Amino acid sequence: MASRKVTRRRFVAGTAALSTAMVAAPFVRGAYAAGKLSLGLWDHWVPGANKASEALIKEWAEKEKVDVTIDYITSQGNKLLLTTAAESQAKSGHDVLSFSTWLPSRYADQLVSMNDVMEPLIKQNGAVNATVEYLGKVDGKWLAVPATIGSQIKGPCSRIDLMKQYAGIDVQAMYPAGAPPKADAWTFDAFLKAAEACQKGGHAFGIGLGTTSDSVDTAGAIFHGFGAQLVNAKGDITVKSDNVRKALDYYKRLMAFLPEDAPAWDDASNNKWLVSGKGALIMNPPSAWAVAKRDAPKVAEQLWTHGFPAGPAGRYAPFLPFFWGTWTFSKNQSAAKSLLVFLSQASSAEKLVAASGGYDLPSFANFTTFKTWAEEVPPKGTLFHYPNPYNHQVLSIAAAPAPHKIAEQIYTQAIMTQMAVRHAKGEAMDKTLDWAGKEIEGFSRN
Amino acid sequence: MADIAAPSSIAGTGDSRSSLHKLMQRKSTVAFLMALPLILLITILVAYPAGYAVYLATLNKGMTRFVGFGNFTFLFGRDTFWLVVYQSCLFAITAVIFKALIGFVVAHFVHNIPSKGQRKWRGMLLVPWVIPPAMSTLAWLWLFDPSYSAINYLLQPLGIDRIPWTGEAGWARFSVILVNVWIGSPFFMIMYLAALKSVPEQLYEAAAIDGATWWQRIWYVTLPMMRNIIAITALFSLIVTFANFDIVRVLTAGGPLNSTHIFGTWAFRVGIEGGDIPLGASVSLFMVPILAVAAAFILRDITKRGSEV
Structure with missing residues (x-):
């Protein structure tokens, strides 16, 4: 039986190539994302709204077999802004982070392209308004996905x-x-x-x-x-x-x-x-x-x-839209994109809107007639x-x-x-x- | 203190072991080792961030290339920057003068209270200083609230019209200085009180025998004996006040019309909120030469007086 000896050098080269391939792998919808995923989400001021996002993320995590951790970061005292700046400097942090209005363009060079997420979403959910496009898409590259949570x-x-x-x-x-x-x-x-x-x-x-x-x-x-x-x-x-x-x-x-x-x-x-x-x-x-x-x-x-x-x-x-973005140094970009697609579905957006008492606004054209706004x-x-x-x-x-x-x-x-x-x-x-x-x-x- | 090798009771076997042992026996080595945790802490928390800030200040806006003093020369051409320089100096110097005056007066009052009740007064007077400034400033913010100011409510029955505490440039500057004085005066008071207690009573007795008036006792006995403490306290407070952030940030956020921005708050606005970290670092570093000059003058004066004594 022919056996192939794995040398240390071959092992290092192999794992490096695998890691690179995994990090740079294009997002394939439907595939099990797996692995670990850390989220830094805006801490909603509406009581109970965080629970809705937590439940949705848990539902997705169970389906995709992903181990998720969520940090809800307040924007009070610029905490979220400071966290974003710190992660950008340290080149380490959450796999998915909430970016306020101007931050996707500020960190454009450090964010993963979301074209493969946004283009199908726009086809499915309708267009986003020109402001979302101006803030979230630079030089043809979608820098982040417009978030329902916090947009207003x-x-x-x-x-x-x-x-x-x-x-x-x-x-x-x-x-x-x-x-x-x-x-x-x-x-x-x-x-x-x-x-x-x-x-x-x-x-x-x-x-x-x-x-x-x-x-x-x-x-x-x-x-x-x-x-x-x-x-x-x-x-x-x-x-x-x-x-x-x-x-x-x-x-x-x-x-x-x-x-x-x-x-x-x-x-x-x-x-x-x-x-x-x-x-x-x-x-x-x-x-x-x-x-x-x-x-x-x-x-x-x-x-x-x-x-x-x-x-x-x-x-x-x-x-004022919020965005969800993924750093280029994120270790699980595939899972991050899978989650963002899930959170951008009509059923997810509707639950988030309901939990916020109508405060949160999805950016997609087909999502402006949820019953919450009619019934509040x-x-x-x-x-x-x-x-x-x-x-x-x-x-x-x-x-x-x-x-x-x-x-x-x-x-x-x-x-x-x-x-x-x-x-x-x-x-x-x-x-x-x-x-x-x-x-x-x-x-x-x- | 003589820095000599203490006699060793155990002789070393080899030369190197013996010299290591001697080194360890030196008082300076022991002192250094004991101070090492603090030195490490300062290196990590102060020296490294300061060095990193200097590095950042030499980068362009996109942080992609070295621009040397480019950020500083850019700042020199900005009107807002000079407004911030003016306001920082106004804020720090005015606040330190008032803190020193109030601290000096209150320290005398407390010094003259019989020692039985003095501790109680000292404790109460220190309260503004021991409350975290962000918290107490929040309380001041509510007192100065543009629409619902409690102070205005109290002034109204006296026929005093509504005062725009944080809405007009002049009043807003007054408000931030007032809060800084309120928070900082107890520090001066306690330092001056300690200095007052160390003035030998015999000097006052001698002055009294010579027929010195109250004012002459202050001028010729108290003040000369407190000079070093006054200088050091003023220097320390000047540095802390120049580098202030929380009071202005909470109370006015630099407004209205940038009229209360100081180095710290403007650096935050430009660097963190505005996304221009190199420029923000340059703004915050600009206070270093100003404070270095002030420190050099004050410390030189203290050293001179020290050698005279």
Whole structure:
């Protein structure tokens, strides 16, 4: 019997080749993924929502015979951001990690291509919106898969009674539950008039002008509504344009009707403003409504989440997707992709949406009509229009379509809200534009 | 302390064994070995990260190539950077001056309390210093809340209009300095109190016999005897205050309009939140030369006075 002696060198070469092949192996759907898989998922603020994702992952793990460990990492105190940065530096960490809005493009060189996952998913679940594509796909490479968990639209959440009483606007008639919006008259001008009326009635709109995400997202949607880009897709600085001037002028007029302390607001301020009963409208996903359900039920009964007002260049709403990505140094990329496909199925997405009380938003076009949004109360239908079921508004992100590395800086340094506050506080328009131009010039360095 | 070989009771058999034994018997060797765990800890937790920060600061934004001092020259051309330099200096110097003044005054008050009740007062006055700053700053954040400030609520009946504690640049700077002073003053107080207790009573008696006034006793006896402690405490506090992060981060996050950013918070904004780690490292390293100059001046003065004594 011929025997083949395995030398140490041959063994090392063989295992190295096998490991390389396994790591680089294309994802084959249906194959048992096997092995170990570590997950770093965003720690949901909705009680019980983590349990839904845990149950789904366990179901998949049992089927695929994979040993899974899950770490739920909070975004409080930037813990998730710091974990991502640390794993990127250490080149070691979770096989699947939640990446917030700008992080897939930031770590583009370190993320595994998800083209083999996304292309079939898009065919199966419908297209993703342009913002998801802008944030998650760079140079034809899908860097990560849009996550249902944590993704959100930050449109208006209005008080039905106060909007009727002070602004004469029936938000339920404008955005009827179970039917398409009738919101042609819901424009920036109408919004400004409503802001003025509600402010005079002692219930100002609660729109922040600070440097945190809620403030920046609203500014981004308003700038988009005017067609105002600070940097275009080629990377040219376009701050000194008529549209930017119009957006700043609009913000100046709007600021007169917002709470005086809005420049100091953070992401909790608008929620408190609404839940306390002070505000007639905020720009937020249904988290404030969910808190009101628990702490101020009378307020919750009067809340209605709906679409953004339209500007001269269109109707844009802020969309903040989370992504699930896999590092190039992940040891079980095949299993990771298998799990992400499973979590992106309609049945999984529906369970996640239900567990979050309608807060989480899948990014695929066919996933905007789950019954949770139609059934959540009070009042009945309050979340029906939250997932943009009629594509009534363009889902957008502030600073797009600038190249990612510039756009991310514009976003994190809150250049738009800073411009708005500077100008509204009396700084000459040209001076504000010069300041912004100089700041952005600095972001363009390589 | 003389660093000599202690007499050995057991003679070594070989030369090398004997010299090793002698080495181990040296006080400096024992001292070094005892300090070794701390040296290792400092190497791992301080020296390595500091060295790594220097390395990062020499890379380009994508961390793919060496740019030398490129990040620093880039920073020198940024208005926001100079705003941060100004604010860091304003924050640190103002806070240290007020902490020193308040600490000095309170230390005198506590020193004059009869020793029976003094411990109780010392304990209570140390409370702001022993609470983790992130926690106490959170409480201050609620007191300064833009819409629901408890302080404004209390001021309202006195006819004082709502104060935008964190909403206006001036007030926001005042607020972060106030919280820093509140947290840091007890440290000065306890250091000064220890120094006060070590001033020989005879000097005050002699001054009293010479007819010195209260002010003259402070100026000619207390202050000269406390000079070194004052200098060292100020230096230590200056370093810690310059490197502060938590107070500004929790209270204002650098706003409004970047008007309260200091080196630490801006480095975090640029490096971690903005994804430009080399630039963030450069911002945080920029305080090193400033603090080194301050430390050199203060320590030189202390050494000079030490040799005079």
